[in-house]
Amino acid sequence: xxxxxxxxxxxxxxxxxxxEVVRIALEAVGGYTVETxxxxxxxxxxxxxxxxxxxxxxxxxxxxxxxxxxLELRKNPxxxxxxxxxxxxxxxxxxxxxYKELGAVDVVAKPLDPMTLSHTINxxxxxxxx
Amino acid sequence: MTEMSTRASERLRLLRSRYMEQVPQKVAQIEEAWxxxxxxxxxxxxxxxxxxxxxxxxxxxxxxxFPLLSEKARRLELCIDEIIEEGAVLSDDHKARMNMLLDxxxxxxxxxxxx
Numbered sequence: 001x002x003x004x005x006x007x008x009x010x011x012x013x014x015x016x017x018x019x020e021v022v023r024i025a026l027e028a029v030g031g032y033t034v035e036t037x038x039x040x041x042x043x044x045x046x047x048x049x050x051x052x053x054x055x056x057x058x059x060x061x062x063x064x065x066x067x068x069x070x071l072e073l074r075k076n077p078x079x080x081x082x083x084x085x086x087x088x089x090x091x092x093x094x095x096x097x098x099y100k101e102l103g104a105v106d107v108v109a110k111p112l113d114p115m116t117l118s119h120t121i122n123x124x125x126x127x128x129x130x
Numbered sequence: 131m132t133e134m135s136t137r138a139s140e141r142l143r144l145l146r147s148r149y150m151e152q153v154p155q156k157v158a159q160i161e162e163a164w165x166x167x168x169x170x171x172x173x174x175x176x177x178x179x180x181x182x183x184x185x186x187x188x189x190x191x192x193x194x195x196f197p198l199l200s201e202k203a204r205r206l207e208l209c210i211d212e213i214i215e216e217g218a219v220l221s222d223d224h225k226a227r228m229n230m231l232l233d234x235x236x237x238x239x240x241x242x243x244x245x
Contacts, residue, residue, distance in 0.1 A: 002153055015186060015189060015190060017145075017149060017190045017193075017194070018189065018190055018193065021142065021144055021145060021193055021194070022143050024138055024142055024145065025138070025142075028135075028137055028138035028141060029138045060185060062150055062182060089188065089189060089204070110189050110192075110193065111190075111191070111192030111193040111197070111200060112190070112193045114138075114193070115135070115138075115139070115142075117230075
């Protein structure tokens with residue numbers, strides 16, 4: 001069976017600068033289609049229309065933080081099985097273990113490298129579908 | 131390098147340039163917020179807000195090619211978080227550390243050199 005190709009990514013991060021960098025990194029370098037959301041509320045509104053195949057989720061956000069939003073995404077029928085990758089500077093082994101216990105498939109460390117982010121995401125996607 | 135990645139590099143370069151221009155204002159906002167916290171009644175919320183401002187620079191600086199900026203902002207963020215965890219009470223030691231870390235951040239801003 002052919003591997004499903006990743007084309008649509010939802011980025012959830014409250015920082016406009018990070019949204020722009022990641023959009024360039026994923027769209028211009030990786031050829032993905034990227035939708036962005038600056039908060040949990042905005043993300044939950046966008047998922048039904050956009051139907052992301054993978055979600056990149058910032059951990060520290062005002063209001064609903066990343067881990068709390070992940071739980072909400074898991075309750076949503078449209079995103080309950082969507083792979084979620086956290087983005088965070090807090091990547092000590094015990095922190096990464098906690099994120100995975102919550103249901104994230106992996107963690108991308110900040111600071112991000114915009115020129116290699118697409119490759120990293122592609123590798124994560126391949127691992128999810130092997 | 132492919133044409134796509136060449137265009138992406140150029141867009142990132144422009145983004146980095148814009149970020150550099152915004153950093154002095156972001157640092158000045160932190161400085162102003164800190165001055166207000168010391169000058170008026172300090173609340174947990176005002177410290178959380180200040181922590182988020184430092185966190186913003188800590189999380190973005192290195193991504194745009196300014197790792198030292200991220201490092202200094204992270205240290206400031208951790209100091210603020212420590213104050214919050216200790217009950218949001220400003221000791222003289224806290225004030226001295228905060229002022230020192232804020233000076234460090236301001237000095238990095240002046241010397242920021244992209245990778």
